[in-house]
Amino acid sequence: MANTDNVGLELFLTGLRNQHAVENQAVSLLSRQVERLENYPEMEARMRQHIEESKQQAHRLEELLTGLGSSSSSLKDAGLSFMGNMAALAHTVAPDEVLKNTLANFAFEHFEIAAYKSLLALADTVGQSGSRSALEQSLSEEISMAQWIDQQIAPTTLRFLQRSRAGTTAGV
Numbered sequence: 001m002a003n004t005d006n007v008g009l010e011l012f013l014t015g016l017r018n019q020h021a022v023e024n025q026a027v028s029l030l031s032r033q034v035e036r037l038e039n040y041p042e043m044e045a046r047m048r049q050h051i052e053e054s055k056q057q058a059h060r061l062e063e064l065l066t067g068l069g070s071s072s073s074s075l076k077d078a079g080l081s082f083m084g085n086m087a088a089l090a091h092t093v094a095p096d097e098v099l100k101n102t103l104a105n106f107a108f109e110h111f112e113i114a115a116y117k118s119l120l121a122l123a124d125t126v127g128q129s130g131s132r133s134a135l136e137q138s139l140s141e142e143i144s145m146a147q148w149i150d151q152q153i154a155p156t157t158l159r160f161l162q163r164s165r166a167g168t169t170a171g172v
């Protein structure tokens with residue numbers, strides 16, 4: 001039984017560390033994007049807000065890890081190939097950059113939603129229910145961001161089309 005509990009706790013810790021790495025990646029990706037959104041000021045403002053939220057989310061994960069006697073420093077590897085691919089997409093500087101980034105950000109937020117749901121399922125099972133409120137707070141922020149991006153997909157696409165038809169430099 002103790003062995004089973006250790007397995008569960010290790011899985012929980014790994015999930016916390018992975019998500020900490022994802023949050024740091026979110027901060028870095030969004031920080032690059034907001035520098036090139038001068039023609040999409042609403043998106044820029046919402047993304048700047050989410051950068052701050054992501055920093056808080058990373059901090060919450062650090063606190064949970066510290067509380068469990070674990071460090072968040074050995075976070076590099078984390079098997080983030082999916083996120084790496086999303087990052088590569090989001091890094092692409094293409095004429096339709098704002099569209100690609102919007103789609104990638106939508107996927108990114110849903111990856112994060114899934115990660116927090118998974119952590120919440122583990123928290124109860126491995127006796128870490130005290131982690132719930134922090135994880136739920138972050139989950140609700142990811143859901144809000146995903147819903148916001150969802151609402152932006154159509155208008156951003158049409159705005160990009162309008163700018164392209166007008167012959168405006170399309171990138172941003």
Ligand SMILES: [Fe+2]
Nearest residue numbers: 026054057112
């Ligand atoms: Fe996040």
